[in-house]
Amino acid sequence: MTKPAKQPRIGLLGAGPWAARTQAPALAAHPDVEFAGVWGRRPEAAAAIAAAHDTTAYSGDDGIYALFAACDAITFALPPDIQAPLAARAAAAGCHLLLDKPVATTVAGAREVAEAAERAGVASVVFCTLRYAxxxxxxxxxxxxxxxxxxxxxxxxxxxxxxxxxxxxxxxxxxxxxxxxxxxxxxxxxxxxxxxxxxxxxxxxxxxxxxxxxxxxxxxxxxxxxxxxxxxxxxxxxxxxxxxxxxxxxxxxDWGDAVRSFGAAVDALLESASTGKAHDCDIRFGLRLTEILAEAEAELLRRG
Missing domain, CATH: 3.30.360.10 (Dihydrodipicolinate Reductase; domain 2)
Structure with missing residues (x-):
């Protein structure tokens, strides 16, 4: 009898309302992945999410790398300019990336993630809700x-x-x-x-x-x-x-609930990782969004 293939292990960085209300429930309910753990800047918040979904809580700087080591992919529910450097580290550790929008609020930050993902050869998806609902x-x-x-x-x-x-x-x-x-x-x-x-x-x-x-x-x-x-x-x-x-x-x-849409984004990441084909809404697309928004912000600043 052939042994079933091991399910991809996905970890979550972030333990705020978006993580608790959307990403954690979607990961826990997804039939094709193992929700391998959650890390939070507030250990008590990470522990609460982990307890609610029967997974492992991580905390501290060492906990980030421990979660990377335990996972095939990482999802992010963090402020963008905290997300970006951690996503670059996750890519360097060989983890596929399911990023929140915006990837970063600076072009340099978004480009760092894009280049790290390209160097590591990992798949990436940026969760813009309307692209997955x-x-x-x-x-x-x-x-x-x-x-x-x-x-x-x-x-x-x-x-x-x-x-x-x-x-x-x-x-x-x-x-x-x-x-x-x-x-x-x-x-x-x-x-x-x-x-x-x-x-x-x-x-x-x-x-x-x-x-x-x-x-x-x-x-x-x-x-x-x-x-x-x-x-x-x-x-x-x-x-x-x-x-x-x-x-x-x-x-x-109109579109459906965010939990279901996030589950579709997980599907997109799994497909990209298994086929090697870049998703239309990947980190390069996320970088382009950052470039456009940064240009708009610069004009707003010029106008005072």
Whole structure:
């Protein structure tokens, strides 16, 4: 009798709300992987997640390397500029990478991860939710195949920092510092780029609080606009992305829960690791998103 192949072992770096609510449940429920352990900057938080999902908790600097040694792949639920250097170390240790967006908030940081993954020959996937949620992933592929788009309009307004908000993600220093441009901007770009082509020109202007307005020119000749923020009034928050072109208009559908979408991202990483074929939303794509957002941020700073 042939012995079943050992399941890939995946570890989680991070023990905050995103790790506890999304990544850990998705890893624990995935039928084709072993949730091999969780590391957190707060040992008590890592221990709570580990206990909830019958896995091992790691802590401290030594714990990071112990988790790398115990795993075939690592997922990340950390602030981007903490994620990036640790992802480079994980790649050097031979671990495949399932990164959160944005990969980093500096081009140098994102490039470090991309180069480390390339040197090590490991697979990578960046979790931009809309690229893995079943309905939106299908919609993106369909609109890219249709083509003929003239323009697109995107609005992603969160209310994390609005009066009356009780979001568990509001207690996030990097989000408060970087705002909607860096937190929800990657989601919008992850839809626009595969449909309209790479961004060739960026114009940016400030709106209320952390809101940023972008006007983008794409390689296809199409243009798009994006309004991004985390401080909108609660009743004004929401997401919409609409395309306009030869076929009329198309509107992004609603998507399912994040746990299921993250499970699909795990599937994508497993496929890339087994086939050696890079995923469309890999670390190189994550680097490109960082380059575009950094250019927009620089223009916002120039405008004061």
């Amino acid at each position: 079943a309905d939106t992933a299908l919609w993106i592929a369909e609109q890219a195949a249709v083509g003929g788009w003239f323009t697109a309009h995107a609005q992603w307004l969160g209310s994390l920092y609005a009066p009356g908000s009780d979001s568990p993600y509001a207690d996030s220093p990097w989000r408060r510092e970087k705002g909607g441009l860096w937190d929800v901007g990657p989601h919008v770009l992850s839809v626009l780029l595969p449909v309209l082509g790479d961004v060739t020109e960026v114009t940016a202007a400030r709106g209320p609080v952390d809101t940023a307005h972008l006007v983008l020119r794409h390689a296809s000749g199409a243009s798009s606009t994006a309004t991004l923020g985390l401080s909108a009034p609660v009743k004004a928050s929401g997401v919409s992305i609409a395309l306009v072109g030869d076929q009329g208009s198309a509107v992004l559908p």
